[in-house]
Amino acid sequence: MSRSSLWFSLFVLALPFTGVAFLIYETVGFDWSELNEAVWRTSLAVTLYVTIVSTVVSLVIGTWLARTVYMKRSLWLMSLLKWPMFVPHVAAAYLFYLLFSGGFPFYGWIEANERHHLVVIFTYVWKEVPFVFLMVVGTYGQLNHGYVDMAKTLQLKPLEQFKVAEWPFLIKPLLDSFWVLVAFISFAYEVPALLGVTYPELLGVLAYERLTTGLFLNAFESYAVALAWTLFIFSGVIASYALTAKRRRRIERGVRR
Amino acid sequence: MSRLLVACFVVFPFIGLFLTFPTSLTWDESILNTVAYVIVVGFVNVWLGMGTAWWLLFTESRWKSWVEWLTFLPLFIPVLASMFGMYIVLAQIGFIGTYTGVGLVLLVTTLPYSIRLAYNAMYVIGRPLLEQTLTLTPLTRIVFVLFPLMRESVRTIVLFSTVIVLSQFVLVQLIGAGLVPTVTTRLYQAYAGNDVSLALQHTWVLVSLPVLLYMGLDALFSIWIRLVKGRLQ
Numbered sequence: 001m002s003r004s005s006l007w008f009s010l011f012v013l014a015l016p017f018t019g020v021a022f023l024i025y026e027t028v029g030f031d032w033s034e035l036n037e038a039v040w041r042t043s044l045a046v047t048l049y050v051t052i053v054s055t056v057v058s059l060v061i062g063t064w065l066a067r068t069v070y071m072k073r074s075l076w077l078m079s080l081l082k083w084p085m086f087v088p089h090v091a092a093a094y095l096f097y098l099l100f101s102g103g104f105p106f107y108g109w110i111e112a113n114e115r116h117h118l119v120v121i122f123t124y125v126w127k128e129v130p131f132v133f134l135m136v137v138g139t140y141g142q143l144n145h146g147y148v149d150m151a152k153t154l155q156l157k158p159l160e161q162f163k164v165a166e167w168p169f170l171i172k173p174l175l176d177s178f179w180v181l182v183a184f185i186s187f188a189y190e191v192p193a194l195l196g197v198t199y200p201e202l203l204g205v206l207a208y209e210r211l212t213t214g215l216f217l218n219a220f221e222s223y224a225v226a227l228a229w230t231l232f233i234f235s236g237v238i239a240s241y242a243l244t245a246k247r248r249r250r251i252e253r254g255v256r257r
Numbered sequence: 258m259s260r261l262l263v264a265c266f267v268v269f270p271f272i273g274l275f276l277t278f279p280t281s282l283t284w285d286e287s288i289l290n291t292v293a294y295v296i297v298v299g300f301v302n303v304w305l306g307m308g309t310a311w312w313l314l315f316t317e318s319r320w321k322s323w324v325e326w327l328t329f330l331p332l333f334i335p336v337l338a339s340m341f342g343m344y345i346v347l348a349q350i351g352f353i354g355t356y357t358g359v360g361l362v363l364l365v366t367t368l369p370y371s372i373r374l375a376y377n378a379m380y381v382i383g384r385p386l387l388e389q390t391l392t393l394t395p396l397t398r399i400v401f402v403l404f405p406l407m408r409e410s411v412r413t414i415v416l417f418s419t420v421i422v423l424s425q426f427v428l429v430q431l432i433g434a435g436l437v438p439t440v441t442t443r444l445y446q447a448y449a450g451n452d453v454s455l456a457l458q459h460t461w462v463l464v465s466l467p468v469l470l471y472m473g474l475d476a477l478f479s480i481w482i483r484l485v486k487g488r489l490q
Contacts (some may be wrong), residue, residue, distance in 0.1 A: 015346070065263065094307075186335060188337060233335065
């Protein structure tokens with residue numbers, strides 16, 4: 001059973017890498033200075049802003065909720081947090097669009113399709129907090145409470161207790177979640193296309209539009225951006241995992257004497 | 258108080274579902290395609306996710322760390338970016354505009370999550386307990402031990418794959434070349450045409466499908482486990 005499914009999985013999982021290889025092949029000889037347009041530069045800036053704000057806010061709220069649920073055994077909150085997971089991103093985006101597109105006068109100060117992309121960020125935070133919560137709550141479930149008790153016995157301040165007794169164990173799930181969210185949010189189409197604006201557009205929206213308009217004449221620009229962004233994220237993943245490898249290994253295996 | 262605020266934040270977007278009356282549901286090709294993709298991709302994800310996780314846990318091989326990385330790294334490749342590359346690959350072999358091509362890329366986007374979920378679940382159940390089933394035939398092992406033990410994980414895998422499949426617009430539009438309609442592609446058309454009632458009808462379908470599937474699986478597993486427990490008496 002496992003061997004046949006492994007081979008089939010390997011075939012499927014090789015496809016994205018083959019895709020990246022073909023992107024490299026297609027962009028050989030591409031004039032990279034073509035990407036030095038104002039439209040791409042502003043797109044990069046707004047993408048970084050939306051991605052970083054959405055990811056960091058989701059990580060902070062998700063971790064705080066996991067900690068609260070763990071400490072206070074709040075089971076009703078745990079069940080409630082599953083709700084957004086049943087809603088596909090595109091449906092969530094449409095629900096936020098309905099609420100913030102002028103239908104509710106109360107929300108007049110925050111609108112869908114405005115240049116600060118606040119509703120895009122709201123939507124991502126609403127969808128990603130339960131994901132972070134799930135990634136972190138498992139770690140809290142396995143946490144040795146002795147560390148927290150020890151920190152309390154030593155009369156450390158609450159922040160210091162968190163720093164020494166919880167934070168080291170959260171590095172791995174938070175690092176995994178961070179890069180999954182960055183990869184997902186930074187180069188997506190569905191949510192920003194519904195809730196964003198026509199200028200500045202997020203990278204995913206702009207790249208898809210450049211690819212599909214004008215008989216694929218600008219396809220190479222989109223391929224180049226997709227490739228550069230993938231390599232940028234890969235470098236970030238490798239660098240952050242390499243930098244934290246020693247510490248994570250120590251947490252996973254313990255100190256050898 | 259803070260927990261109550263969080264609860265309000267979680268619940269409040271659902272108000273959008275009741276802002277306008279959706280048009281009455283009509284069964285068309287897009288709904289049938291969507292349901293078919295959800296079921297097929299969900300089933301294949303459970304099969305491949307559990308099989309691959311089993312191999313990673315129980316097989317000693319010098320390729321193991323490579324396979325682990327190969328199952329892990331696609332999570333960090335932006336779906337849309339790899340899709341541009343896969344578009345070129347699939348165009349070479351004539352899969353653009355076909356149901357198989359769309360199904361294949363939907364599998365590519367969901368499988369890494371499923372393998373990780375299945376692996377984590379098996380890791381938590383623990384090797385000693387699972388090792389006892391190694392003497393059983395694969396079918397007996399799956400029916401009487403693995404599925405009942407991994408009830409929650411199977412449901413989560415199906416939920417994740419369903420929600421990811423239902424979220425894909427660009428992927429279906431690009432690889433399906435506009436020839437494979439789904440509820441998601443119809444939602445964008447209704448949105449672009451400013452038809453709020455029709456768009457809301459599609460949103461209802463997109464929200465209801467995962468909920469119904471999750472509840473249906475729960476009922477199925479309850480019956481299944483009752484039957485398995487009945488063998489003990």
